Amino acid sequence: MRLSQHEMIEAMQNDDAAYDGKFFVCVKTTKIYCLPSCKARLPKVQNVIFMRTREEAIASGFRGCKRCRSEFYPNTQPVWLDAVIEVIKRADDKKLDEESLAGIAGVDISTIRRYFKLYKNTTPLALHRKVRLEHAHRLMKRGADYLTAAYETGFESASGFRDAFIKQYGYPPSLRRLRNVASEEAIP
Numbered sequence: 706m707r708l709s710q711h712e713m714i715e716a717m718q719n720d721d722a723a724y725d726g727k728f729f730v731c732v733k734t735t736k737i738y739c740l741p742s743c744k745a746r747l748p749k750v751q752n753v754i755f756m757r758t759r760e761e762a763i764a765s766g767f768r769g770c771k772r773c774r775s776e777f778y779p780n781t782q783p784v785w786l787d788a789v790i791e792v793i794k795r796a797d798d799k800k801l802d803e804e805s806l807a808g809i810a811g812v813d814i815s816t817i818r819r820y821f822k823l824y825k826n827t828t829p830l831a832l833h834r835k836v837r838l839e840h841a842h843r844l845m846k847r848g849a850d851y852l853t854a855a856y857e858t859g860f861e862s863a864s865g866f867r868d869a870f871i872k873q874y875g876y877p878p879s880l881r882r883l884r885n886v887a888s889e890e891a892i893p
């Protein structure tokens with residue numbers, strides 16, 4: 706079905722999500738393409754051209770919009786993002802080669818870092834460190850000493866583990882301290 710110019714202008718002006726995916730609003734002044742429902746500032750009609758597909762928009766030199774995430778429609782984030790996060794979360798007992806994430810995502814590591822920053826406000830390595838420290842924290846709560854916890858979570862040095870632990874939890878990784886925290890938590 707071919708949409709009329711008038712219908713597309715109305716859909717854009719009403720931020721009508723029913724038209725998302727049916728056409729894209731390309732803003733000539735910013736070289737950004739949007740979904741009709743985009744909540745960013747409404748462009749002037751004379752500054753837009755409508756494209757029926759995202760591919761046409763990209764081929765004409767338009768870039769995706771950060772606000773409406775037109776680049777990923779009907780998803781709202783890169784399709785590989787959750788898979789990469791899952792791999793990081795499962796690797797809580799070892800050091801992870803950041804470059805290996807590129808193979809999973811099918812995009813290069815700098816692209817992965819960029820989208821992590823954009824959507825998760827972190828980096829792959831920072832998330833991985835957090836996941837490993839949480840695992841170490843659990844191990845120590847169950848009675849593991851801190852060197853064992855460091856080793857079991859892929860930290861290469863005790864001091865590196867200690868520094869990272871303090872940064873995340875605000876106190877050093879000592880068993881006594883963890884027990885105190887655990888018993889404090891147990892008090893209703």
Ligand SMILES: [Zn+2]
Nearest residue numbers: 739743770773
């Ligand atoms: Zn937009």
